[in-house]
Amino acid sequence: MTSRRTDTRTDHRSKRSGMITVAVAGMAAGVLAAAGAARADNAPPAPQKMPAAGNEGEINKYAQAMLADGRKIFRSDTFGSEAFWGDVLGLHKAIAGEKNSGVGPGVSPRTALSVGLKVDVDALPADLKKQLGAGKVNLDDPATTVALLKLNAVVAVTAFANADGSVRSMGIQCALCHSTVDDSFAPGIGKRLDGWANRDLNVGAIVGLAPNLKPIGDMLGVDVATVRKVLASWGPGRYDALLDKDGKAFRPDGKQAGTLIPPAFGLAGINLSTWTGFGSVPYWNAYVATTQMHGMGTFVDARFGASKKQYPVAQKTNSGNTRAASDDTTAKLPALQYYQLSIPAPKAPAGSYNAAAFARGREVFNNKGRCAGCHVPPLFTEPGSGLHSAKEMGVDSFSADRSPTHAYRTAPLAGLWSHQKGGFYHDGRFGTLLDVVNHYDATLKLKLATEEKSDLVEYLKGI
Secondary structure, eight states, rough: OBSSOOOOOTTTTTOOOOSBOOOOOOOOOOOOOOOOOOOSSOOOOOOOOOOOHHHHHHHHHHHHHHHHHHHHHHHHOOTTTHHTTTTOOOOOHHHGGGTTSSSSOOOOHHHHHHOOOOOEGGGOOHHHHHHHHHTOOOTOHHHHHHHHTTTBTTTTTEOOOOOTTOOEEEEEOOGGGGGOOOSSSSEEESSSEEEEOTTTHHHHHHTTTTTTOOOHHHHHOOOHHHHHHHHHHHHHEEEEEEETHHHHHHTTSSSSSOEEOOOSSTTTTTOOOOOTTTOOOOHHHIIIIIIIOOOOOOOOOOOHHTTTTOOOOHHHHHEEEESSSSSGGGHHHHHHHHHHOOOOOOOOOTTOOOOOHHHHHHHHHHHHTTTTTTTTTTSSSSSSSEEEEEHHHOOOOOHHHTTOOOOEEEEOTTTTTGGOOTSSSSTTOOSHHHHHHHHHHHHOOOOOOOHHHHHHHHHHHHH
């Protein structure tokens, strides 16, 4: 699961926060994706033979069970979110379409693909894969989407069917925002890549399909037309996990207020897990599962009730003290965290960066560029509580001031190559890694040479 702030850092004082859990907002069918592979700076230790008996054997069995349970929860558990997305908003009806017992034109697989939903190729029957490969499946028919949902083939979207086969509701999983596929079968169709940020996912466009957005409007104190305007502003790869707390839908300059969906890999050893660092991994799992995915669970944070000025919506809804009558989340948090901490940052593919420049860039990173002062290898963030002011980072404080911390976290950089789409920093304000390097070169007066900047970029691409 997982939510927000600054995507990449290149200086002794870069700060941000990469959330693990963000989450959510609606679903449909279809697919799209990304891929992974290469480098040794973050290589895991060599596996050792585990004892089979005694206390150490029990630890081993426990670890294996937690890993398996956590993977299942991450990929498949809705936490009861179907009560909101399906039963309240009716999103499943918009996806199915009028011809399939829903409403409106429906969502075809081709449309679902275009908004960043993904298909798990391993969930497809062999005969269906053959038909897809031969172009014999109608990807423009919402009925095909419904069929894929019933197969549990749409990544992180679960449909609940009536006895007659019609879809009666739908829920979502953590993997919706924090996983993709490797496109090994076709664009958007492939094997799962858990932990990867789905920067293709257009959460706002998907949620905006729901026939009943009035509950969201009532929560925010606005009409449905305004809700649709806000949802449409995010675009692919962005989500606003604080909108339901402070109601700030747009920045003072009129731009959208959402932040980039962060990855949920490489989190072992890392304390703060959001762009602004106001929670750990289990904190964000509870936050997202209950207040963003709208699952049945418990989430408590008195900071959201302490200031009506900062969090007027949270004060009205009491979302800082969320306690469902039936808790379908809390017992799953330990295994979910265990699995997430087990997902390594993907290695950069061979040939995706210049090896010689990488080696030179490491020297710049560790010395003249002053990057390693905050992005401490091999975590590439600060052990402990790495929070920094907007002034230190040379940016505005809008996103930081929406957080209880009023600060940005030093975002971890391992696997950065896998989520370059959408830009860098919490809100994607920098389009390229070179733009980030130039920002810190100017802010910290580093006086890096052109070649040093280029080498530093290659290093960032390879870690």
